[in-house]
Amino acid sequence: MSLLVVTRGIPGCGKTTRARSWVSEDPRHRARVNRDDLRVMLHSMRQSKIDECENAVTISQYAMIRDLLLDGYDIVSDNTYLDDDILYDARCVAEDTESRFEVWDMRDVPPEICIQRDADRGCLVGSEVILDMHQRHIAK
Secondary structure, three states: OOEEEEEEOOOOOOHHHHHHHHHHOOOOOEEEEOHHHHHHHHHOOOOOOOHHHHHHHHHHHHHHHHHHHHOOOEEEEOOOOOOHHHHHHHHHHHHHOOOEEEEEEOOOOOHHHHHHHHHHOOOOOOHHHHHHHHHHHOOO
16 A cells, blocks of 8 residues: 655645655655645746646646545655645545555644745745745644
8 A cells, every 4th residue: 555645735845855755765656745846846946926836737737636545655755734724635645545644743843943944945935935834824
């Protein structure tokens, strides 16, 4: 039975680092699916506010996850999954493919650490966005 792991946390909390490490432990049987990487692949941009672009990313994300699970891979999707509806959608993909489902909850990482990590990697997200996401989804 395949496994779908999703990460849950704000940018800079360590989702991608943990996901890459997990995949590297068994690359023959594990894979990583990430919206930022798909966005770059599909539209040559890291961030987008264009609904049609985000729709294509979502379609690609779930198609890849579904097909890889059905082919026997264990998958980690290292997106934020802060919205309960999006977390539910991922759980449904696991159920539809008769896969196990696991959440790596990383919401306990303080926003100050996330902001510093983001700065260390070249401010890919920015402190305002990180603080806003923390306020809306974690501190509420």
